[in-house]
Amino acid sequence: MKILGLTGSIGMGKSTAAAMFRTLGVPVHDADATTHELMAPNGLAFDLIAKAFPDVINNGRIDRQALGKIAFANPDVLKTLETILHPLVRAAENRFLATQRRLGRKLVVLDIPLLYETAGEKRCDHVAVVSAPGFIQRQRVLSREGMTETKFSAILSKQMPDIEKRKRADFIIPTGLGRAVTFQYIQGIIDQLS
Ligand SMILES: CC(C)(COP(=O)(O)OP(=O)(O)OC[C@H]1O[C@@H](n2cnc3c(N)ncnc32)[C@H](O)[C@@H]1O)[C@@H](O)C(=O)NCCC(=O)NCCS
Numbered sequence: 001m002k003i004l005g006l007t008g009s010i011g012m013g014k015s016t017a018a019a020m021f022r023t024l025g026v027p028v029h030d031a032d033a034t035t036h037e038l039m040a041p042n043g044l045a046f047d048l049i050a051k052a053f054p055d056v057i058n059n060g061r062i063d064r065q066a067l068g069k070i071a072f073a074n075p076d077v078l079k080t081l082e083t084i085l086h087p088l089v090r091a092a093e094n095r096f097l098a099t100q101r102r103l104g105r106k107l108v109v110l111d112i113p114l115l116y117e118t119a120g121e122k123r124c125d126h127v128a129v130v131s132a133p134g135f136i137q138r139q140r141v142l143s144r145e146g147m148t149e150t151k152f153s154a155i156l157s158k159q160m161p162d163i164e165k166r167k168r169a170d171f172i173i174p175t176g177l178g179r180a181v182t183f184q185y186i187q188g189i190i191d192q193l194s
């Protein structure tokens, strides 16, 4: 079974590309979706996070925006969160891989936002990076509710620059030229790896 890592900086189009892989029949494990499940009220990380950051609990739920506000402004908070979440995400990823192997899959995708930042490429056979020009990325991200210039800069500073990701990638998937182009590239990657 070949493992393709899918990554890219904030707003570059990972989720959109992941959905296209799924449409084309390739199973995808989504690390970000896993963190959402882990942080839900019945999730495995809820109690640990609620204990570490009681101020961000709102109506029995973790207020992600409030947590993001402190985490992206404070390296210690982000570190604590990562220490809680990353091993649990990794365990979920391993369960996904075991299931897909049992099912005899030839190709699977691991969608990991911080793939290069956490040396995740070591457990992938190939890596694809989604990328668009910086001004498009900026427009996309700043149009999100609750996003500010300061938060965008703080998040960017914690991620490997797009140019560096592009240098390391086996495949670069353009996401600034329209969805049809992205889809075509993804189809080409699947053909090449199948
Ligand atoms: C701080 C949290 C609660 C903020 O949640 P919120 O819903 O407001 O933002 P969201 O998760 O959509 O992230 C916004 C952007 O920041 C990026 N980002 C998230 N965590 C990190 C991180 N640890 N380092 C760098 N960038 C990050 C995301 O990839 C995304 O591009 C959340 O991002 C979180 O729990 N982060 C820590 C876990 C983590 O590392 N997740 C990313 C990879 S699995």
Ligand SMILES: Nc1ncnc2c1ncn2[C@@H]1O[C@H](COP(=O)(O)OP(=O)(O)OP(=O)(O)O)[C@@H](O)[C@H]1O
Residues within 6 Å of the ligand: 008, 009, 010, 011, 012, 013, 014, 015, 016, 017, 032, 113, 140, 174, 175, 176, 177, 178, 179, 182
């Ligand atoms: N290939 C594409 N063509 C056109 N627009 C796109 C494409 N990919 C993504 N977009 C647009 O860009 C925005 C961000 O996309 P998406 O949510 O997939 O990014 P992401 O990398 O998963 O973001 P984050 O890292 O912040 O979670 C969305 O509004 C989406 O509609």
